[in-house]
Amino acid sequence: MRQGRYLLLDLADLRDKIARRSDPLRPPRRLILDIGGGNFEWIGARTLELLTTVAGLKPYDSVLEVGCGVGQIAIPLARYMDGTGRYEAFDIVEPFVRWCREHITPRFPNFHFQHADLYNTTYNRHGRTLARNYTFPFPASTFDLVYLTSVFTHMLPEDMTHYLHEIARVLKQGGRSLITFFLLNPESTMAVEAGKTSPAFPNAFDQYRTFLKDDPEAAIAYSEVFVRELYGSCGLEIVEPIHYGSWCGRTKCLGEHDFIVATKP
Numbered sequence: 001m002r003q004g005r006y007l008l009l010d011l012a013d014l015r016d017k018i019a020r021r022s023d024p025l026r027p028p029r030r031l032i033l034d035i036g037g038g039n040f041e042w043i044g045a046r047t048l049e050l051l052t053t054v055a056g057l058k059p060y061d062s063v064l065e066v067g068c069g070v071g072q073i074a075i076p077l078a079r080y081m082d083g084t085g086r087y088e089a090f091d092i093v094e095p096f097v098r099w100c101r102e103h104i105t106p107r108f109p110n111f112h113f114q115h116a117d118l119y120n121t122t123y124n125r126h127g128r129t130l131a132r133n134y135t136f137p138f139p140a141s142t143f144d145l146v147y148l149t150s151v152f153t154h155m156l157p158e159d160m161t162h163y164l165h166e167i168a169r170v171l172k173q174g175g176r177s178l179i180t181f182f183l184l185n186p187e188s189t190m191a192v193e194a195g196k197t198s199p200a201f202p203n204a205f206d207q208y209r210t211f212l213k214d215d216p217e218a219a220i221a222y223s224e225v226f227v228r229e230l231y232g233s234c235g236l237e238i239v240e241p242i243h244y245g246s247w248c249g250r251t252k253c254l255g256e257h258d259f260i261v262a263t264k265p
């Protein structure tokens with residue numbers, strides 16, 4: 001099924017190439033499908049807008065993106081940053097990282113991408129290490145901004161907990177983070193239980209719910225209380241209010257996911 005879809009997408013890429021319509025900073029369609037599909041350019045531009053307006057990103061900042069995928073946000077960000085800014089990223093899917101290295105870094109040498117071979121039930125079933133045992137490859141107090149979009153929505157609690165501690169470690173004092181979630185609070189839980197959310201989260205555990213039983217990292221929603229306590233235990237201060245998303249039927253949202261901006265005081 002997926003192979004057939006890949007074939008059609010590869011044919012569309014080939015058609016663009018023959019017609020000389022290919023954009024060297026647009027990944028192959030099959031890689032865009034693998035990060036979840038969607039409107040690649042629009043999501044990138046919209047996320048950049050949120051990073052600048054809500055998380056205070058400046059063109060000269062030192063930035064870490066965890067789970068960069070195939071550069072959806074890195075590409076517009078590279079056009080926004082000036083030569084003094086620095087961007088580092090890692091992801092667990094080798095072809096994503098390879099594409100970013102081959103296409104983004106040569107054009108924007110201050111943009112660096114690393115592969116981390118970590119296990120994930122959806123993205124890297126053959127990964128050799130658990131995310132909970134992975135130390136980010138950067139010294140403490142390196143970054144002005146760390147952001148993760150649609151990454152903690154694919155990670156189990158022990159891994160997410162470890163990552164948030166790592167994020168707090170690599171942030172400079174006064175640094176900020178922007179992270180997206182599916183947060184379970186009374187309003188969203190009611191929508192989940194009524195089957196009115198996208199994704200659905202039918203499998204309930206202590207602090208979280210999953211979309212698929214046999215592939216838990218396909219999509220995960222977390223208790224907001226649990227997440228708030230976790231931020232506190234990592235020494236990160238949430239900048240209120242939390243920005244709730246439209247995934248559970250809300251309207252007038254800044255995006256589909258919920259997101260939290262926090263600072264390291």
Ligand SMILES: C[S@@+](CC[C@H](N)C(=O)[O-])C[C@H]1O[C@@H](n2cnc3c(N)ncnc32)[C@H](O)[C@@H]1O
Pocket residue numbers: 035036066067068069070071072073090091092093096118120123131148149150151154155159
């Ligand atoms: C839905 S995609 C989002 C990609 C990118 N953040 C974006 O918004 O375009 C989820 C990404 O998280 C990455 N990921 C999953 N677990 C990870 C982990 N433990 N560390 C780093 N990245 C991870 C996946 O490989 C995938 O690229």
